[in-house]
Amino acid sequence: MNRILTKRTLTQNVKLFEVEAPLIARKAKPGHFVILRFHEKGERIPITLAGSGPKRGTITIVFAEVGKSSTQLGNLEEGDEILNLLGPLGNPFPLDNYGTILCIGGGVFIGALIYHMKALKEAGNKIVAVLGSRGKKHLFFVEEAKEVADELYVTTDDGSAGLEGLVFLEDLLKERSFDHVFTIGPTSLQKEVSEMTRPHGIRTTVNLFPIMVDGMGMCGACRVTVGGETKFACVDGPDFDGHEVDFDELISRMRVYNPQEKIAMILYQRVV
Ligand SMILES: Cc1cc2nc3c(=O)[nH]c(=O)nc-3n(C[C@H](O)[C@H](O)[C@H](O)COP(=O)(O)OP(=O)(O)OC[C@H]3O[C@@H](n4cnc5c(N)ncnc54)[C@H](O)[C@@H]3O)c2cc1C
Ligand code: FES
Structure with missing residues (x-):
């Protein structure tokens, strides 16, 4: 059980695993997360779902190697098993046909953002997406985002790809009308986005x-x-x-x- 079927390296320290987990896959929805432990004395690591395949009986997770446990997790290979996998946990994202939705994701959470965007698209929303990262070499899933989004902006902190920083969002929020904003990613990004949308009175869901x-x-x-x-x-x-x-x-x-x-x-x- 919980065998890693696919392992992909998305950036230097971001990995994707597709893991066999039929019971979780059957119930998984965007917004859910899992908690895993890969050995007896291992820490419990919460990770947001970045996809699920109920027919294949798999879930997808995308994680960054930021400390001891996540680095050890990233050392596992295809065919290895994850000792404990608990989920789906939390509540699914409040999915609805909001109209035009601005979806902003940053860092490793771009993986989860695409999963959310696919569900929002299927629910009939028009999606304007923003992918943010520290720099070009930390960006991933740009092509995947293009396939789902009606309009896509890429932004990096150092300007090495796309637009530089989040300043353009101020203009976007002034010039355009959005029915809902969804943001997932570093907490500082979610805070900044919430502060930007507050004066416009646009309901903003953070994760x-x-x-x-x-x-x-x-x-x-x-x-x-x-x-x-x-x-x-x-x-x-x-x-x-x-x-x-x-x-x-x-x-x-x-x-x-x-x-x-x-x-x-x-x-x-x-x-x-
Ligand atoms: C609901 C939820 C969903 C998450 N989804 C993802 C995801 O999709 N991809 C991803 O890369 N990371 C995700 N994280 C964060 C991930 O759990 C931590 O990066 C991981 O536990 C770090 O462990 P570490 O030992 O490698 O690093 P550490 O050196 O122990 O910690 C590095 C940083 O990770 C955070 N962290 C550490 N332990 C925990 C913990 N038990 N719970 C929450 N945060 C912790 C802290 O901010 C800490 O500063 C999620 C966390 C939560 C709570
Ligand atoms: S993680 Fe223990 S109450 Fe939420």
């Missing part, structure tokens, strides 16, 4: 990924403040109204284990 442990509403690790109330992203989300999220608190909570994570990576690099 949060705070630190999670059990993923089932019991540990409280993933709590976020939304509209002044405490919510658990794993069971109440991970999608929320971006105008209601306390992003500053979320960002500071996501950094809590940074020192331990750095030490774990240094020790791991010494061993391998």
Whole structure:
């Protein structure tokens, strides 16, 4: 069970796995995530679904090697098995025919963005998509996005591909009319997009990924403040109204284990 059928390297540190998981594939929808552990003493790693194939009995995940566990995960090969795979977790994205929807995805979450966009397209939406990354060598799935989006913008922090930064979004929001905005990616990007759409009053759905442990509403690790109330992203989300999220608190909570994570990576690099 949970055999890796396909492994692709999308950028230097971003990998795609297609994993055999028929029970999850049958129920999976965009917005869901899984929590996996690949050995007995392994950390629990939450990852958003980037696709599912109910007929083939597979799910697709796209992940970045950012620390010890994700780097170890990226070392697995086709044919290897993932010890535990729990899911689908969380709530699916609130799918609807909104009209014209602006979909903004950044970094490794571009994988999940395409999965969302395909579902939104099937629901009848017109999609204006923005793919953001640090630079050209970190970009992937541009062709896949072109196939789904009615209009596509690429932006990089350093201007090495497409437009530079997010400034153009200000103009886009002023000049055009959008019925809904969806954003997924680094929390700082989601915060910035929410601030940009707030004055225009465009409902903005964000997809949060705070630190999670059990993923089932019991540990409280993933709590976020939304509209002044405490919510658990794993069971109440991970999608929320971006105008209601306390992003500053979320960002500071996501950094809590940074020192331990750095030490774990240094020790791991010494061993391998
Ligand atoms: C709902 C959800 C969906 C996610 N989807 C994706 C995805 O599709 N692709 C992807 O690359 N990453 C995703 N992540 C983040 C991913 O889980 C972390 O990058 C991974 O756990 C890092 O582990 P590490 O040991 O390699 O790195 P570490 O060095 O331990 O951590 C690096 C950074 O990853 C984050 N992180 C670490 N542990 C966790 C944890 N248990 N829960 C959440 N964040 C953590 C922290 O921000 C940390 O600073 C998701 C997280 C959540 C909560
Ligand atoms: S991860 Fe434990 S309550 Fe959400």
